Amino acid sequence: MTLMDIIQYGHPILRKKCEKVTDFDAIPKLIGDMFDTMYEEEGIGLAANQVGVDLNLMIIDVSHTEETDEIHTLINGEIIDSWGESIFEEGCLSIPEVRLEVKRPEFIKLKYQTINGDKKEDEFSGLLGRAIQHEIDHLNGVFIVDRVSPLVRMQVKKQLKEIEKESNMKKRSINRKESFVL
Numbered sequence: 167m168t169l170m171d172i173i174q175y176g177h178p179i180l181r182k183k184c185e186k187v188t189d190f191d192a193i194p195k196l197i198g199d200m201f202d203t204m205y206e207e208e209g210i211g212l213a214a215n216q217v218g219v220d221l222n223l224m225i226i227d228v229s230h231t232e233e234t235d236e237i238h239t240l241i242n243g244e245i246i247d248s249w250g251e252s253i254f255e256e257g258c259l260s261i262p263e264v265r266l267e268v269k270r271p272e273f274i275k276l277k278y279q280t281i282n283g284d285k286k287e288d289e290f291s292g293l294l295g296r297a298i299q300h301e302i303d304h305l306n307g308v309f310i311v312d313r314v315s316p317l318v319r320m321q322v323k324k325q326l327k328e329i330e331k332e333s334n335m336k337k338r339s340i341n342r343k344e345s346f347v348l
């Protein structure tokens with residue numbers, strides 16, 4: 167079991183559109199490590215850039231809701247249609263302790279690839295549909311704080327600054343360690 171560090175708000179990899187997966191042979195180990203990390207952190211979804219990997223890949227497990235007992239690995243996902251509307255409180259492993267009510271479409275149609283590279287198109291709704299939209303946002307550099315009103319964003323501004331500060335400190339300490347390798 168390999169646990170990866172969850173990248174926190176403030177790191178630039180969480181603000182960019184992730185690269186497409188082209189080498190499907192290279193990803194099984196990453197996916198396994200991501201599931202280990204997500205379960206350890208008690209999340210229901212995780213995007214690859216949240217563990218510092220610049221690839222359009224997400225994992226989701228909402229089996230505790232009994233909607234489904236499937237676990238999901240969705241690669242090169244792209245929402246090609248959406249309709250309806252729902253409001254739901256979301257948290258995020260990259261923004262600890264912040265929970266926000268986010269308005270999103272209730273239904274989405276997603277184009278994606280499976281772990282074998284097979285191309286698929288499916289419709290999703292409910293908690294699974296919402297988790298997919300949250301992770302797709304990550305893979306496009308978007309956070310839940312971008313999806314709320316300026317007023318609500320103001321209310322969490324201080325918390326965001328603190329997370330950002332810690333995130334920058336971590337980056338510096340990693341760089342310092344690397345500078346010892348001569």
Ligand code: CO
Pocket residue numbers: 257258259260300304
């Ligand atoms: Co998140």
